[in-house]
Amino acid sequence: MRNTQWTILGERVLDESRHIRLSTADIRLPDGVEFTQYVARMPRCAMTLVLNDSREVLLMYRHRWIVDQWVWELPGGYVDHTEDVASAAAREVEEETGWRPRTMQHLVTYQPAIGTLDHPQEVYLARGADLTDTRPDVNEAEAIRWVPIDEAVQMIDRGEIIGAATVVGVYRALTLPQLPPPVDGSPRSTTMGN
Structure with missing residues (x-):
């Protein structure tokens, strides 16, 4: 070589x-x-794949104006200069969804386009979350929904999930040896707005 x-x-x-x-x-x-x-x-970003005991992933529905498309994605955002990355990821979940992660575990770090872009992305895994009194930022999401992980994979196939962090996070979660078995129950969703 x-x-x-x-x-x-x-x-x-x-x-x-x-x-x-x-x-x-x-x-x-x-x-x-x-x-x-x-x-x-661009600065480091931290996203969180929140997974509940029913094998559902917490996703946000939002309009991404640059590609002019409505998509589902993981909560996340920029890490403030001196902020701990895991803390930033947990903060973003609560600010954007109103759910507070119970645990934070690093899942994967990647660069989305290293040919021209230096933009470190870190995806964390949170096992479970508690609903808080925090009202989600209406500018961040139109809806918030718990989606079965197998359905999230189908959403990727249908082009409803296109963001790299969400695609990487969902596929990485499928490889976890300790992924909880499915539990019967229907997805819960929250609609934002007026």
């Missing part, structure tokens, strides 16, 4: 905010070819 590495000749910041740093990088390939590429760097 050859140990060849791309050489960064320079990087120029085009725009920067607390949510993104956009730049161009001049690159030289091992064969000498040079080119310029856009690079986006």
